[in-house]
Amino acid sequence: MTTHAVATPADRPKGWSREAMSAPPGSGGQTGVARSAHLGDAALGWACRLSAAIVFLMLISLIAVLVHSAWPAIRQFGFGFLVSTEWRVNELERPMRDATGQVVLIDGEPVMETLAPAFGALPVIWGTAVSSVIALVIAVPISLSAAIFLVRVAPKLRIAGAASFLIEFLAAVPSLAFGIWALFVLAPLFQKYVGPFLQRVLEPIPGFRWMFYETVTVAGRNIERPIPLTGRDLFTGSLILAIMILPIITSVSRDVLKSVPRTQIEGTLALGATWWQSCVAMLRYGRSGLLGAIMLGLARAAGETMAVTMVIGNNSQISPSPFAPAQTMASVLANEFAEASEGLHRAALLYVALILLTMSLVFNVVARRLVVGGISPTGSH
Amino acid sequence: MPGSFAEFRRRSISSIMFGLCAGGAALIVAILLLVIGYLVWIGVASLSWEFLTSVPTGDVAHPGGMRHAIDGTIILVALASAVGVPIGVLAGIYLSEYPGEHVVTNPLRFIADVLAGVPSIVVGILGYELVVVPVSRWTQSSVSFSGYAGAAALAFIMIPIVARTTEEMLRLVPKTFREGSLALGATRAQTIFRVVLPGAFGGVATGIMLAMGRIAGETAPLLFTALGSRLLTHNPAEPFPSLTLQIYTYATGPYPEQKRLAWAGILVLLFMLFVVNLSIRLVASRHARFRVGV
Numbered sequence: 001m002t003t004h005a006v007a008t009p010a011d012r013p014k015g016w017s018r019e020a021m022s023a024p025p026g027s028g029g030q031t032g033v034a035r036s037a038h039l040g041d042a043a044l045g046w047a048c049r050l051s052a053a054i055v056f057l058m059l060i061s062l063i064a065v066l067v068h069s070a071w072p073a074i075r076q077f078g079f080g081f082l083v084s085t086e087w088r089v090n091e092l093e094r095p096m097r098d099a100t101g102q103v104v105l106i107d108g109e110p111v112m113e114t115l116a117p118a119f120g121a122l123p124v125i126w127g128t129a130v131s132s133v134i135a136l137v138i139a140v141p142i143s144l145s146a147a148i149f150l151v152r153v154a155p156k157l158r159i160a161g162a163a164s165f166l167i168e169f170l171a172a173v174p175s176l177a178f179g180i181w182a183l184f185v186l187a188p189l190f191q192k193y194v195g196p197f198l199q200r201v202l203e204p205i206p207g208f209r210w211m212f213y214e215t216v217t218v219a220g221r222n223i224e225r226p227i228p229l230t231g232r233d234l235f236t237g238s239l240i241l242a243i244m245i246l247p248i249i250t251s252v253s254r255d256v257l258k259s260v261p262r263t264q265i266e267g268t269l270a271l272g273a274t275w276w277q278s279c280v281a282m283l284r285y286g287r288s289g290l291l292g293a294i295m296l297g298l299a300r301a302a303g304e305t306m307a308v309t310m311v312i313g314n315n316s317q318i319s320p321s322p323f324a325p326a327q328t329m330a331s332v333l334a335n336e337f338a339e340a341s342e343g344l345h346r347a348a349l350l351y352v353a354l355i356l357l358t359m360s361l362v363f364n365v366v367a368r369r370l371v372v373g374g375i376s377p378t379g380s381h
Numbered sequence: 382m383p384g385s386f387a388e389f390r391r392r393s394i395s396s397i398m399f400g401l402c403a404g405g406a407a408l409i410v411a412i413l414l415l416v417i418g419y420l421v422w423i424g425v426a427s428l429s430w431e432f433l434t435s436v437p438t439g440d441v442a443h444p445g446g447m448r449h450a451i452d453g454t455i456i457l458v459a460l461a462s463a464v465g466v467p468i469g470v471l472a473g474i475y476l477s478e479y480p481g482e483h484v485v486t487n488p489l490r491f492i493a494d495v496l497a498g499v500p501s502i503v504v505g506i507l508g509y510e511l512v513v514v515p516v517s518r519w520t521q522s523s524v525s526f527s528g529y530a531g532a533a534a535l536a537f538i539m540i541p542i543v544a545r546t547t548e549e550m551l552r553l554v555p556k557t558f559r560e561g562s563l564a565l566g567a568t569r570a571q572t573i574f575r576v577v578l579p580g581a582f583g584g585v586a587t588g589i590m591l592a593m594g595r596i597a598g599e600t601a602p603l604l605f606t607a608l609g610s611r612l613l614t615h616n617p618a619e620p621f622p623s624l625t626l627q628i629y630t631y632a633t634g635p636y637p638e639q640k641r642l643a644w645a646g647i648l649v650l651l652f653m654l655f656v657v658n659l660s661i662r663l664v665a666s667r668h669a670r671f672r673v674g675v
Contacts, residue, residue: 044573050471055468153402165658179632276395276398364497
């Protein structure tokens, strides 16, 4: 074992080990040295317990503060908040319409109605869920194949170390860097080339029209109009999310696959399995851990803020089209929390934060249970 | 049966899947090189001595530099580490070295894991509600965004990461070392500081640096706590600049010259993180004996 100079607390007397050794066990408090050693023990124990208490307090304060600050919105909207689609920050005044869509007139003047501010989380929950799922659909096959490559092939080529370093560095790149790249490279690319290309190819095919047209209600009538391809939409947001969750899914799956016993692989090969068939056996053996890796990716995608905020278009609406701007829970917080004055708007945003927290807690807890079930908790292999 | 069609089929499927797996790995590396390469390429073109040494001028055509933001990030990370590292390491020691108190340590481990997964924007909002709002109420000012609030939010992110990595690294030190030390008459504190911590030094340091790198790149927790500033300030009681906040403001703003600065800022940030990651590799390989996958 290599020893390294670690700053020892200054209050510890020199040569403590010899004296402590000569003191018989249980004679604590007999000599000055032994007493100070026991004091050190107690101090360390309480310092550790204090730190542990702080960690407990962190979780309690997180939940308590969010619930307390979101309480006005929770009381007003209840669980209906989760399924309501209205997100109206300010009062809205508009001409009243009757059931047929005609403006109600009295003496030739339209009757105005005032809509109170209303808040519902369904659009942002929708945006979070759809963008995360698209991101997973793109990222999981790439990540799993890369993980197999890292475990089965890279060591033979002696590039496992370099490849792992690259993936870990990718994981360390801040989300802001991905956001800027997506904003200045990916979004214009989609606006100019990819979007129009997809539209040209997919639009004539029946059943794809909904991707490029939206139905809006203007003056009581439904109008179908093309969705402008801006490059800042749900699809670009999902794509950058996919890129950002590649490293976490890859590195956790790599660890899970690495922990598959060698005998399992050798057994399948001895029975005449091809390379791929033995990989399938490996994937099956580690399936709960791999599911955990995917859940971790999902949790990461759902909570990701900066990159998504920069490219998703930030429009709280539910559109079936991936080329329409959307909004996620994290991005609505980043966009609106600064402007939210006191009152219901802020409480509603805190309610959103509470939902986001709950969701990511559930994903993380399930994921960790699955991964820990698959590999040893200390990660040694 | 060799030579049969079924045999041919399963062998070709295997080859195809091998190719796809290699393709997946190559794709990830290609994406990394594409993203990083582009950022570095544009960033280097935008980087200048002025960027590192001067502060914003207020003139959108000649926006100056980001000295204030670089200083701000360093101070924020230092403040957060000053709080987060001791608490995190001590909590990690508690998790690993006090197994007798497993009634507490088991839930604590779970909570640390859960906290590590909290979205950073939620931490930012907590910082606003827990630090900024009460301080404003106390000082009776309108809103007191401050560097301290930002550092508190960053420490919140740091503590669970440091605690869990410290615990895992300490667990790799063989139990016999502790028994040997205790058998020689050393106390628990002496054993921990003289035997266990030095044995896991590389791993613990790696975890700390990993957490520092992580918080240096965070933007979301600072949006509503440190707020950002265009002034060169070293007083954390004021609204405080950070590299990430300044980059975000410039990148989403309308002025091309400021966007150029945002690219340069990203390059500086990436360079800082690369240095951190590389030193992690070096520290970890020098202490390879107790290393696990970082």
